[in-house]
Amino acid sequence: MAENEIQIKRKIIHIDMDAFYASVEQRDFPEYRGKPLVVGGLPEGRGGVVATASYEARKFGIRSAMSSKQALQLCPHAIFVRPRFAAYKEVSQKIREIFGRYTDLIEPLSLDEAYLDVTNDKLDIGSAIEIAQQIKQAIKDELNLTASAGVSVNKFVAKIASDIKKPDGLTFIGPSSIEAFMENLPVEKFYGVGKVTAEKMKKQGLFTGADLKKLTLDEMTGRFGKAGGFYYNIVRGIDDREVQPHRETKSMGAEDTFAYDLTVVEEMHTELEKIAKTVHDRLLKYQLKGRTITLKIKYSDFRQITRSQSLPLCIDDLDTILNASKSLLAATDIENSRIRLLGITVSNFLPVEIRQKPQTDQLSLFYF
Structure with a gap:
C-alpha cells in the first residue's frame, strides 16, 4: 500500500x-510535405532499413525496421532519404x-x-x-x-x-483507471514485451493484461524469468522506478550496413577504419575510456555474431580500437564469408567517480 x-x-x-526524423525532413524541405517519406537506407542495390516513415507512408504499411526494398514494394512512389543525424x-x-x-x-x-x-x-x-x-x-x-x-x-x-x-x-x-486499463491492454502493447515473448504468451493463452493478472508471482517468474516479476507488478499498475536524469552511458559504438557484401579482407579493413574513427570521435566527445572492444558481424544470410576483447587498461585511442577490431575479425572464419554489416563497440568504462578525478597511470594500474 x-x-x-x-x-x-x-x-x-x-x-x-x-x-521525428521524417517530420524534421518535411519541416526543412517543403517538397516532402504531404508525401510518403521514408528516412533510412535507400532501396537501391541490396537496400537498407527504414529508420522511420512519415504518417503518409505509414498508411501503406511502412514501419520502422522494415527493409527499404519492402517499403518500396508497399509504396512505389515513396520518397527515400538518408538520415541527417x-x-x-x-x-x-x-x-x-x-x-x-x-x-x-x-x-x-x-x-x-x-x-x-x-x-x-x-x-x-x-x-x-x-x-x-x-x-x-x-x-x-x-x-x-x-x-x-x-x-x-x-x-x-x-x-x-x-x-x-x-x-x-x-x-x-x-x-483510479490504471488497473482497468492494464487489464484490457493486449500483451504485445506492454512495454518490454517483444514479438517473441508476445507469441510465447499467446501460446499459453495469455492475450491481455487480465490474463497475465491471473498468474501468481511464482508462476510469472517460472514462465518468464526475472522479467516475470516486472510483468506481475505492471499489470497491477505498480511501477516505482524513478525518472533518472543522469543515465550513465554503458557503451559507445557505431556500425554500418554495406551496399554490397564484403568478401575481400582489405575491403573489410577499410570499412573497419571508418567505423573505428566514428567510435573514436564519439569517445573523445563524451570523454569516455573503455576496456572492452566488441566486434559485431552480420553475414549475407543475416546470421550475426559478436566477438569481444578486454584490455588491461581503459583506452580511447584510434589505433588500439582498430587493431583490436582487426584481430577479432581475423579470429573468425572470413575466408569464405560474405559480410553485410560490421560494428564496433567500446564498453566497460571507468566509473563516473573515477573519470571525474585527475587521472594518473598509477591510479589506472591499481584500479585494474
Missing part, C-alpha cells in the same frame, strides 16, 4: 515526438531546453522521447496535464513539430499512454 501511495504522489509525463540531434537539444523550463528531472530515452517528473515543477503549475499541453504547444510554436504526451503516476503507464492518440495526442490515465 505504501508503494502505491508513493506512486500516486508522482506526476510523470512521457513525451514522444511524432515520426546532426540535424536531429540539434532539434533534440532544443526540445530538451523546452523540457528544462518545467523540470530538471528529465530522462531521455532517445533523441525523440523522454520521461519528465513534474511532481514539483519549476513554475508551480501543479497540473501535469497542463504542463504537457504547454510543452506540446511550445514544440509546435518554436520548432514547427508535433509531439504526443502520456501523463500518469508512473513511467510505464505514461509511456503506453503517449502512444494512444498519435500523432499530436495527449492522454491522461489517472490512478
